[in-house]
Every structure is written in C-alpha cells, then in structure tokens.
Amino acid sequence: MTAAFLWELLRRIFVKFFKTSFDVVIFIGLVAITIWFNLRFEKPASSEDQVLLQNFIEWYAIFYAFALGLIVGHAWNKHNTINCTIDHEADALALLLQTGRMAHNKILSTNLCDAVESYVRYVRKARYKDRRTKEEAQEEMNKIHGCIEQMINSSEVQESLKPELIQQYNKFHDARSDRFDLIKQEIKFPIWMNLIVFSLVWLWGFFWLKIESKQLSNYILGITTFSIAYLFSLARDLDNPKSGFWRMNFEPFDSFDVKAV
Amino acid sequence: MKSIGKTESQRSFETEIRRVQLDERLDRIASFFVPFMKAGLITAAILYIFNQFAL
Numbered sequence: 122m123t124a125a126f127l128w129e130l131l132r133r134i135f136v137k138f139f140k141t142s143f144d145v146v147i148f149i150g151l152v153a154i155t156i157w158f159n160l161r162f163e164k165p166a167s168s169e170d171q172v173l174l175q176n177f178i179e180w181y182a183i184f185y186a187f188a189l190g191l192i193v194g195h196a197w198n199k200h201n202t203i204n205c206t207i208d209h210e211a212d213a214l215a216l217l218l219q220t221g222r223m224a225h226n227k228i229l230s231t232n233l234c235d236a237v238e239s240y241v242r243y244v245r246k247a248r249y250k251d252r253r254t255k256e257e258a259q260e261e262m263n264k265i266h267g268c269i270e271q272m273i274n275s276s277e278v279q280e281s282l283k284p285e286l287i288q289q290y291n292k293f294h295d296a297r298s299d300r301f302d303l304i305k306q307e308i309k310f311p312i313w314m315n316l317i318v319f320s321l322v323w324l325w326g327f328f329w330l331k332i333e334s335k336q337l338s339n340y341i342l343g344i345t346t347f348s349i350a351y352l353f354s355l356a357r358d359l360d361n362p363k364s365g366f367w368r369m370n371f372e373p374f375d376s377f378d379v380k381a382v
Numbered sequence: 383m384k385s386i387g388k389t390e391s392q393r394s395f396e397t398e399i400r401r402v403q404l405d406e407r408l409d410r411i412a413s414f415f416v417p418f419m420k421a422g423l424i425t426a427a428i429l430y431i432f433n434q435f436a437l
Contacts, residue, residue, distance in 0.1 A: 133412035354417035366413040
C-alpha cells in the first residue's frame with residue numbers, strides 16, 4: 122500500500138513537472154541567448170566598473186523586489202479571496218437552510234433542504250470542474266430558486282421569514298458568481314514574461330561580479346537563482362486556483378452537513 | 383457503522399467523494415514538490431552554464 126502510494130506520488134510529481142515546465146524552458150532559453158550576447162562583448166573588469174555593478178545590483182533589487190512583491194502579493198490575495206468566497210457561499214447556504222426550517226409548512230421546508238443538499242452534493246463532486254454556465258449547476262440553482270419562490274408565494278410561511286429567505290439566497294448567488302469572477306482574473310502572460318526578463322536582468326549582474334572564491338560565487342549565484350525561480354513558481358501556483366498546491370479549498374462544502382445545520 | 387441508516391445511493395456517493403478527496407490530497411502533495419524541482423533545475427542549469435563558460 123505504501124509502495125503503491127509512493128509510486129503514484131512520484132508519477133504525479135513528474136507528470137506535473139513536465140506538464141508545467143514551459144516557464145523553465147523560457148528561463149533557460151533566455152539565459153542561453155544572453156550568454157551568446159555576453160560572449161561577444163568585453164566583461165566589466167576594472168574596479169570602477171565593479172563598484173558600479175555592485176550599486177546597480179543593490180538598486181535594481183529594490184525595483185525587482187517591488188515588482189515581484191506586487192505579483193506574489195496579488196496572487197496570494199486572490200488565493201485567499203477565492204477561499205473566503207467559497208466560505209461565504211457555504212455560510213449563506215447554511216443560513217438559508219436554517220431560515221427555511223423555521224417555516225410552518227414542513228413540506229416546503231423539506232423541499233428546500235433537499236434542493237440545498239442536492240446542490241452541496243453537486244459542488245462536492247464537481248469541485249474544480251464547476252462552471253458558471255454548466256447545465257447541471259443551473260439545474261441545481263433553479264431547484265433552490267423554485268423552492269424559495271414557492272415559500273414566498275405560500276400563505277403558510279411566516280411573512281417575517283420571506284425577506285430573510287430572499288436575502289440569504291441573494292448572498293449565496295453573489296458568492297457563487299464572485300467565485301467564478303475571481304477564477305477568471307488571472308495574471309496575464311506578458312506580465313509573467315516581464316517578470317522573467319526582470320529576473321534575468323538582475324541575475325546577470327551576479328554573473329559579472331568578480332569573486333575570487335569559486336565556492337562563494339556559486340553559493341551567491343545558486344541561492345539568488347533558486348530564490349527567484351522558487352518565488353516565480355510559487356506565484357504561478359498561487360495564481361492558478363484549479364490546480365497546484367495552492368488550489369481552491371472546498372472544505373466548507375465537504376464539511377457541510379445538511380442534517381446538522 | 384456510520385453507513386447504517388444510509389441508502390445505497392448515499393453510500394456510493396460518499397465512497398466516490400472519498401475517492402475524489404483522496405485523489406485531490408495526493409495531487410496537492412505532488413504539486414508541493416513541483417516549484418522546488420523547477421527552481422532546482424533552473425539553478426542547476428545556470429550554475430552549470432556559469433561554471434562551464436567561466437563567466
């Protein structure tokens with residue numbers, strides 16, 4: 122069982138790595154192009170040039186940290202907001218259910234429970250495949266909408282509950298729409314390309330630094346490259362809510378128990 | 383014992399959801415290592431280029 126689990130895990134790691142490594146290819150490709158250019162020109166060897174280069178690395182780091190921070194921050198914010206929206210959606214459904222249960226007409230109340238349960242089951246099953254315009258989702262939404270409509274038109278449901286039912290349904294509908302709006306707001310490809318170019322411009326300064334110790338130069342270059350490449354991959358992972366480690370979290374729906382609400 | 387009182391369709395739904403959740407968990411663990419692998423590969427390539435061309 123453990124060996125099978127490990128084998129499956131390794132298989133997935135490699136599949137994912139090769140499926141999403143186009144940015145690695147772009148990164149290494151651009152390095153190769155800059156090396157080709159670099160070999161044709163004289164390297165900065167004088168001490169004045171070296172001081173200028175050190176200053177450039179320092180000042181560019183401020184601009185670079187600002188650009189990278191904005192992108193990583195945006196992606197992190199998006200990840201958090203999507204999860205909050207899913208949470209709001211589940212909360213609004215729970216409140217809708219609790220309000221519906223207060224109705225005197227128990228048949229309508231049970232119908233609403235069934236419709237909500239059916240929707241929760243749909244979301245738990247569809248997860249990342251859920252779409253705004255998916256027919257199955259529309260049917261589930263229509264079922265809940267139909268139940269609310271019946272309750273509002275019924276004289277056996279208390280008048281005080283009706284505005285609450287509409288309000289909770291609207292909140293649920295809004296949260297669901299927000300989820301899809303946020304998924305669509307991805308960072309565009311030209312911005313990723315700009316970030317790769319900024320990274321290389323900054324990294325290139327380290328290539329030209331004159332450091333006597335080979336070990337120290339490898340250490341500085343290695344750590345800087347690893348940090349840049351890792352943050353870049355992390356930002357891409359954060360920006361994609363449908364896959365990767367930082368994907369949407371459907372835990373509020375997984376733990377949504379219609380009978381317990 | 384939890385399955386007592388549940389219908390056949392409920393039981394099969396729960397089984398399917400458990401399978402989906404397990405699959406998702408495995409996928410997330412696998413995805414955790416991918417940024418490290420990418421960063422490692424890029425670092426190795428750049429250090430190789432740096433040392434090979436003695437820049």
